[in-house]
Amino acid sequence: MNTIKRVPWLGAAVVVSLAATALMALVIAPSDASQGDAQRLMYLHVPAAWLAYLAFAVTAIASVLWLVPRTRSITWDLLAGASAEVGVLFTGLTLAMGSIWGRPIWGSWWEWDARLTTTAVLFFLYLGYLALRRAGGSPDARARRSALAALVAFVDVPIVHFSVNWFATLHQQGTVFNAKMQVEISGTMAATLVLAVIAFTLLYGYLVVRRMELLRLEEGFEERELARAIAERIAQESPEMPAGVEMETV
Amino acid sequence: MSERWAATSRLWRESVLVAGKDLRIEMRSRVAVQQILAFGAIVILLFAFALDPSRGLLPRVAPGLFWITVLLSALLAISRAFAVEAENGALDGLRMSGLDGAAVFLGKTAAIAVQLIVLEVVLAVGVFVLYDVRVVGLLALVPAALAATAGIAAAGTVYGALAGGLRQRETLIPLLVLPVVAPVMIGGTRAFEAALGGTTSQAWPWVQLLTVFAVVYVTMGVLAFGPLLEES
Numbered sequence: 001m002n003t004i005k006r007v008p009w010l011g012a013a014v015v016v017s018l019a020a021t022a023l024m025a026l027v028i029a030p031s032d033a034s035q036g037d038a039q040r041l042m043y044l045h046v047p048a049a050w051l052a053y054l055a056f057a058v059t060a061i062a063s064v065l066w067l068v069p070r071t072r073s074i075t076w077d078l079l080a081g082a083s084a085e086v087g088v089l090f091t092g093l094t095l096a097m098g099s100i101w102g103r104p105i106w107g108s109w110w111e112w113d114a115r116l117t118t119t120a121v122l123f124f125l126y127l128g129y130l131a132l133r134r135a136g137g138s139p140d141a142r143a144r145r146s147a148l149a150a151l152v153a154f155v156d157v158p159i160v161h162f163s164v165n166w167f168a169t170l171h172q173q174g175t176v177f178n179a180k181m182q183v184e185i186s187g188t189m190a191a192t193l194v195l196a197v198i199a200f201t202l203l204y205g206y207l208v209v210r211r212m213e214l215l216r217l218e219e220g221f222e223e224r225e226l227a228r229a230i231a232e233r234i235a236q237e238s239p240e241m242p243a244g245v246e247m248e249t250v
Numbered sequence: 251m252s253e254r255w256a257a258t259s260r261l262w263r264e265s266v267l268v269a270g271k272d273l274r275i276e277m278r279s280r281v282a283v284q285q286i287l288a289f290g291a292i293v294i295l296l297f298a299f300a301l302d303p304s305r306g307l308l309p310r311v312a313p314g315l316f317w318i319t320v321l322l323s324a325l326l327a328i329s330r331a332f333a334v335e336a337e338n339g340a341l342d343g344l345r346m347s348g349l350d351g352a353a354v355f356l357g358k359t360a361a362i363a364v365q366l367i368v369l370e371v372v373l374a375v376g377v378f379v380l381y382d383v384r385v386v387g388l389l390a391l392v393p394a395a396l397a398a399t400a401g402i403a404a405a406g407t408v409y410g411a412l413a414g415g416l417r418q419r420e421t422l423i424p425l426l427v428l429p430v431v432a433p434v435m436i437g438g439t440r441a442f443e444a445a446l447g448g449t450t451s452q453a454w455p456w457v458q459l460l461t462v463f464a465v466v467y468v469t470m471g472v473l474a475f476g477p478l479l480e481e482s
Contacts, residue, residue: 006471067477124429131425135416148474149412149426155466158432161461163433167440 055087268357
């Protein structure tokens, strides 16, 4: 309880792989024939999107593991929470970067493309989940509530995707997005993308471990403070106790 | 065989009991009629102010405005359905009553759905009168509305129960429910557009989507409500 997990080696791996990704993406990889330098945003956008989906899948799995009585442990709840936080962050980044990329390529900040719209709904779904996590109550009540909410949200993802897909395709045939993504990538570009995905996955692991650690410490904080306050009160127990304070209630 | 029949009929009886209780509370307090219904009506009126009735925009966007209004009013009904349980330790009473969690879920969902259907009828009349909408394709409109209502009520009840016991309930429920019911918003609007546009056949895929949504969330609720009620 008192030792803090810091995983410095993982942190170092993240820094090195991200630096290598930056070098590859900005300097070594050639600029795209049709999109120019704007295409370089893909090296961040694609891994960020991958991370977002990975994070929400981990949240769902951890929630199931909490709900199954045999594997129930506070660790799964903390993992679900930490993973969802990182997921929401990267969903937001995915949307922001997609938008920045869309401006020069599509000529607009936003298109009602199926994937974009699904991601936006996903962002708000899990924002709600995080708000629900923070709404107080005992750790057990919070874990139960959050685990069920994570599953209810997760079930919605395919329905949202399906309905948005229909909605988008009925209104605009053949989006630019799909056409552009068909462009074959190879060589340095592919290598850069693979490296970026690895770097981001390491980053995900690092952030989740640290967030879990923080959540665990927050969890223990209240108990420890309470124990300390009680010990203090007992220690200073004396005839002139302040009026209105009843020891029995502590 | 007879045992399963007995269990089903018990579930049914208990659901009706819970739904009856909730509807009786609404009948007596008149909050649904005096406040939620009035809220929906004023929203319909405000949309007309926002979208300048003289430009002929209103009939075209009426389906979307109708469903937005239903969703916003539904949020109030959902909050209300669980605010009632939070007072006077009513939820403890419900837990101790020995009622099946699934029955509590089905009953509360049904009560919300009934209120929403009444609301939708009133709003539909309002839209018809104020927005100059020609009503055609009732054969598709009614099933679409019923499926969408079931979906909103079921998803709303699940989230209402998740957030119901919390102090932040009023602000949490809208944030939780609105993203989840996004498919209902899309499906309901498109189905209504197709039906009102005279192309009823195009409404059916959306009605199917709405039905799938409703079935998924009713199932989720039936499965999840037992553990949900245990939460303290």
